[in-house]
Amino acid sequence: MDTIVLKARGKINLTLDVVGKRDNGYHDLRMIMQTINLYDTITVKKTKTPGIRINNNLAWLPKDDRNITYKAAEKFLKEANITSGVYIDIFKRIPVAAGLAGGSSDAAAVLVGLNKLFETHFSKKKLMEIGLEIGADVPFCILRGTVLAEGIGEVLTPLPSLPSMHILLAKPNISVSTASVYKALKVDEITKHPKTDEYVEAIKARNIQFITNNMDNVLEDVTIKMHPQIEQIKQDMLEYGALGSMMSGSGPTVFGIFPSRYKAAVAAEYFKNQCGLREVHVTSTFCKAKREGKRRERRKFKHEN
Numbered sequence: 491m492d493t494i495v496l497k498a499r500g501k502i503n504l505t506l507d508v509v510g511k512r513d514n515g516y517h518d519l520r521m522i523m524q525t526i527n528l529y530d531t532i533t534v535k536k537t538k539t540p541g542i543r544i545n546n547n548l549a550w551l552p553k554d555d556r557n558i559t560y561k562a563a564e565k566f567l568k569e570a571n572i573t574s575g576v577y578i579d580i581f582k583r584i585p586v587a588a589g590l591a592g593g594s595s596d597a598a599a600v601l602v603g604l605n606k607l608f609e610t611h612f613s614k615k616k617l618m619e620i621g622l623e624i625g626a627d628v629p630f631c632i633l634r635g636t637v638l639a640e641g642i643g644e645v646l647t648p649l650p651s652l653p654s655m656h657i658l659l660a661k662p663n664i665s666v667s668t669a670s671v672y673k674a675l676k677v678d679e680i681t682k683h684p685k686t687d688e689y690v691e692a693i694k695a696r697n698i699q700f701i702t703n704n705m706d707n708v709l710e711d712v713t714i715k716m717h718p719q720i721e722q723i724k725q726d727m728l729e730y731g732a733l734g735s736m737m738s739g740s741g742p743t744v745f746g747i748f749p750s751r752y753k754a755a756v757a758a759e760y761f762k763n764q765c766g767l768r769e770v771h772v773t774s775t776f777c778k779a780k781r782e783g784k785r786r787e788r789r790k791f792k793h794e795n
């Protein structure tokens with residue numbers, strides 16, 4: 491096998507709490523992360539000439555060692571003692587610098603892809619360790635699903651898959667740097683924390699009402715102060731019938747959980763046509779259990795035939 495094509499899916503944060511700050515500037519978190527079905531397509535190829543070459547469909551996104559996938563490939567090849575070259579093509583759909591972990595997911599896909607391509611047989615745990623050196627969200631992007639993330643985002647407890655839910659993503663026409671949001675956050679001044687433990691129980695009980703009513707993100711106030719239109723987008727989503735609406739991660743993307751794809755699509759038209767938002771997507775939550783069930787069926791079918 492010389493080429494592999496992968497889906498690098500984005501994420502939303504259903505809850506995000508900051509519980510401390512480390513001496514190195516990183517923050518201790520407790521957050522519930524959910525993979526979504528909006529994805530970048532990553533093609534990884536072995537090349538005869540050594541080195542890492544990158545291409546992507548956005549003119550302004552770096553194609554050199556500033557692309558996060560370069561770091562992923564460089565670390566993997568070094569760790570696996572591989573000297574041959576690789577070519578990475580990225581077709582981006584996930585908005586960039588948006589709170590959706592698009593870059594982290596691309597890096598995760600490259601690690602998983604190279605492991606398969608070169609038949610290196612690194613464990614998932616090992617890939618996640620390499621991923622953590624690239625970014626705090628990368629280990630989650632390797633694991634995927636519905637997950638409680640602690641530590642700086644790398645201590646991961648898988649939770650039962652949520653039933654598939656309709657998600658609308660609306661990104662204001664601005665980009666937000668994660669570092670600037672964490673820098674502006676005053677951890678001692680956080681007065682209201684998300685109900686993380688109750689939320690975990692609600693996921694286990696598939697209590698959708700609790701899940702949609704109790705989404706909470708302590709970074710929201712920080713980013714909204716910088717970009718007040720985020721609050722307006724949240725309110726508009728609720729008016730258009732969202733069961734719940736919140737900013738994802740450090741923002742600025744706002745997501746809404748909708749009772750039907752139709753309602754999400756009507757709201758999407760409003761954000762695109764009336765508000766002039768350029769990056770609006772209707773998608774759904776990624777159901778890992780369903781996916782693994784399908785895989786098992788495929789394996790069984792192959793075996794029987």
Ligand SMILES: C[C@@](CO)(OP(=O)(O)O)[C@H](O)COP(=O)(O)OP(=O)(O)OC[C@H]1O[C@@H](n2ccc(N)nc2=O)[C@H](O)[C@@H]1O
Nearest residue numbers: 515516517589590591625626627642668669672739740741
């Ligand atoms: C806020 C979150 C929530 O899921 O997501 P995004 O908004 O980026 O999607 C994450 O914590 C973002 O993780 P990620 O974007 O991978 O972080 P990194 O690349 O490692 O770090 C980017 C910047 O965020 C800060 N950072 C990151 C993670 C963390 N636990 N504490 C931090 O203070 C770091 O100081 C760094 O300057």
Ligand SMILES: Nc1ncnc2c1ncn2[C@@H]1O[C@H](COP(=O)(O)OP(=O)(O)O)[C@@H](O)[C@H]1O
Nearest residue numbers: 556557558586587588589590591592593594596
């Ligand atoms: N493959 C990539 N996809 C997205 N962003 C990338 C990539 N490589 C490097 N970057 C840089 O990383 C930064 C944030 O990336 P991204 O993961 O999209 O943010 P977030 O985690 O907030 O959604 C951007 O400034 C972008 O220029």
